[in-house]
Amino acid sequence: MDTTLILIIAIVFLALAFDFINGFHDTANAIATSVSTRALSPRVAIVMAATMNFIGAITFTGxxxxxxxxxxxxxxxxxxxxxxxxxLISAIAWNLITWWYGIPSSSSHALIGSIAGAAIAAAGFNSLNYTGFIKILESLIVSPFIALALGFVMMSLFAMVFKNFNLTRTNRGFRTFQIFTAALQSYSHGTNDAQKAMGIITLALIAGGFQTSTDIPTWVRVSAALAMGIGTSVGGWKIIKTVGGKIMKLQPVNGAAADLSSSLIIFGATLIHLPVSTTHVVSSSIMGVGAAKRVKGVKWGVARRIVITWVITLPISALLAGVIYKILTLFM
Structure with missing residues (x-):
């Protein structure tokens, strides 16, 4: 069998594995708040998240x-x-390391940093498409700050509108509303995150001479969506624990505000064809919601650990991918 074909088969397998890992790594982002507030049982939340992730994944290609x-x-x-x-090897390795330690790092940062690092190792810094790369970096950097602000505004708005309502009845209503926001969150996650594996498979097909356009083949869309859905069904309980409870103590109104804020940002990014980190957006939304409720109620130590991981993921994954590329070229 031709060496290039073997490489493409390996890439497709690893890309789908990345989507699978992304599914259970980022499941927490979609359902952590609804599980922690008991709006949904873990089993129901995961089934719903897997279904909505699949539907979202096959809807867009931008x-x-x-x-x-x-x-x-x-x-x-x-x-x-x-x-x-x-x-792919670099991004998967970093995802598994951060998942093992329960740190909600960004699969997007890991993948994009790894592609850039491997390309630089292959052909220097001139190999990067700086216009597109900078635009992607801007979306990754800016989106968490927008999420923080929107979470703060959304929670402040909810607090103002429902301040004279019965607390128990309001929480019961928001617990029901969270079923909708969790579904929306899962759908928006699928529209953005699953497409990253689709993009990298298509990149490999073009680089290997098996495709001449940037159109995403139907089989790539369906297989990536399935991998994401199956991965989501496995769940990521370590990260659910961090996102759903360690940043702040969540009530249904907080969870609904965070879910709605992050869903709007992720889906908005999908519409303008830009990748964002769902992990960053969700965590930042929760921080914004917590700050609106009570600044001291946010466990900023945990938040600081998450932010540090955000900052180091891109350079570490880029360096790791560069090293892996050099090792692979010794044998290929």
Whole structure:
């Protein structure tokens, strides 16, 4: 069998594995608040999240195309198949490390940093598509701050509107409303996160000479959506514990405000074809909601640990991918 074909098969397998891992790694983002407030049982929440993730994943392709040609030129990248393979190995490794320690790091940062690092190792800094790469970085950096602000505003608005309502009845109503917001959160997650694997598979197909356009093949869309859905069904309880309870003590109204805020931002990014970190957006929304309720109620020590992980993920994954690329070229 041709070496290039073997590499493409390996890349497709690893890309789907990345989507699977992304599914259970980021399941917490969609359902952590609804589980922690007991709006949904864990089993029901995971089934719903898996279903909505799948539906979201097959609905759009704009983010996938951005991943395909926004970081590097897929038609000109040197040793493109090996670059993509190194990037996937690096991103998966970082995802598993952070999952093991229960740290809600960004799969998006890991993947994008890994693609950039492997491409730089292959052909230097000129291999990057700086216009697209900077736009992607801006969306990754700015979106958590917007989420923080929107979470604060949303919670403040809820507090103002419902301040004279019966607390028990209001919480019961928001607990029901959280079923909708959790479903919306899962759907928006699928529209953005699953497309990253679609984009990297298409990038590999172009680099390997198996495709001549940036259109996302139907089989790639369906397989990535299935991998994300199955991964979601596995669940990520360590991260659910961190996101759902360690940042702040959540009540149904807090969970609904956080879910609604983050869903709007993620879906908005999908509509303009930009990848964002669902982990960053959800965690920042919760921090914003907590700050609106009571600044001291947010456990800023946990938040600081999450932020540090955000900051180090891109450079570490880039460096790791560069090293993996150099090792792979010794054998290929």
């Amino acid at each position: 983010v996938a195309k951005t991943i395909t040609n926004g970081i590097v030129d897929p038609f000109a990248i040197e040793n493109g198949s090996i670059v993509v393979l190194a990037a």
